[in-house]
Amino acid sequence: MALLDDVKSELATIDSELPAAQKAQATAMIRFGGGLRLVQRQIIVQAQFDSLDAAKWLQTSIKTLYGHDATLTQVARQTPTGMVQRYLVHVERGGAALALQTGLLDRRKMLVKGLPSEIINGNIAQVKAACRGAFLAHGSLSDPGKASYLEIVCPCNEAALALVCMARRLGVTAKHRQVRSSERITLKDPDAIERMLLIIGATRTAHEWTGKRSDGEARGKANRLANFDDANMRRSAKAAAEAGDKVRKAFEILGDDIPENLRAAGQLRLDHADASLEELGRLADPPITKDAIAGRIRRLLQLADKTVKARGQQA
Template sequence: MALLDEVKSELSEIDGEMAAAQKAQATAMLRFGGGLRKTEKGIIVQAQFDSLEAARWLQHAIKHQYGHDSILNAVDRQTPNGPVRRYLITIDRGGVALALQCGLLDRHTHQVVGGLPKEITSGNIAQVKTIWRGAFLAHGALSDPGKASYLEVVCPTDETVIDLTSAARRLGISAQARQLRSSRRVTLKDPDAIERMLILMGAPRSAREWTGKRSDGEARGKANRLANFDDANMRRSAKAAAEACEKVRHAFAILGDDVPENLRAAGQLRLDHGDASLEELGRLANPPITKDAVAGRIRRLLQLADKVQRAQQES
């Protein structure tokens, strides 16, 4: 099971909360999962979810908190990534009454409310937590561990963006509103804030798993970066050593037997141990010398060869 599915499954298992909190969650799920559709016969309330457990939770809440029956259907649709299954809750009988009870319709004007009703946005902290829980169950997403961290909810209206960011602020969490193509989103990117929000919504088990996998992913990412860095350094060192060997051979060809013994010995060490570092060459010398001494002798050997070559060209 994917981690996002595990989070939504854990959130859907929560039971036994006060009626006000359950109603706040049901209202958020209806608002973020779909909303109201007007027909000739009245209003149909619908909400769609990617989690069967979430859809069943809402169906149960609508029956026991508001006294309305609902229909649960599985809906398959094609996407660019292949077929996906969604779960659709429909209330076609008593839709107006339910919308008024949830606060999705204004009691005086019967106009659709753009955001969430003030009774729950200004309610107690338990209600504020369930606003986020309901919104996340309806249209939430969570990054896979090891990737750039985010937790976000797609919002149906500008008003719901404001309500959700305000709810996060009441929970002590900073959430960012952003527009991605045609969708409005409220996003958390700080890993600590994401972990805290998962816990506040009621998914501590998933929060621990997400944090643990994220840490493992970061460790693997760091190890890969270090390995790549080391590999790049090794390639550069090998290339430099090969170039140094070629220069030494060229110097020996120009100088012939007319090479000071200490410079010849340093150059021969370079040729005999092409992959060795200067420090390793110094230890292989007889007697051992420092890497700076090795580098200096090879440098003087090449300079001497250049000097002799220029003299030959001028004569």
């Protein structure tokens, strides 16, 4: 349990995320930590955690992100192995408003059983944050030296499927299985576990977990994979930032004189700065291939260049 406490404490200290990512994490923590209850025709939001740091993060975020007061109480729970402490975050006044703000209630005020599609299909930062929130709420990690696993208990089948989909977007294959009456997402491959820990921000714990594994060859391979991923992420982030700057400049040059399909493609690039071309294609309405989205952005930039040259000749 000490390692699990460490990883959750580490994840709860991450505060450099954009508001959209913070909201995705808070929503996942509420969904995987408990969710919504109807008491005397009023919606109450509550979530229970085994980590005090995780509970404090959610309590603070509910106030700063959504403007609602949440209470934090410590509760004792009897288990087959003895008494354990749990931490309950509870929002009673404004629970319905918070549920709507987080997307756990849709516009028709119907319960969203899994996670909102805006998160599942959101940008990569939102997906990472949602996976982090699910792990903070109901995740577990094996101790080094034992059979490797990373597992998240899910409140329902829809939530499990959402988590599988988001893990796939992050390049991690997660197995969905049912154990007795609970739905679970499980990783057993050590490289996949380390990759997931790194992705959700548990860098220190990932290195500690890997470093304690007895197989030195596997440890070296995992470290090389982490370095390779970090380099790719830096290159991808730099390329996406440069593309965003070019699109922004093209919008300034062309003004309103832009074909709608090119404008839509450029706006997707600006709205999802860290998404890949394949992800941008999926976010398009209707969805298109990555080659198509790349072609539209390229034509937008070419149109801006032609416009600049034409204005220069006229001058």
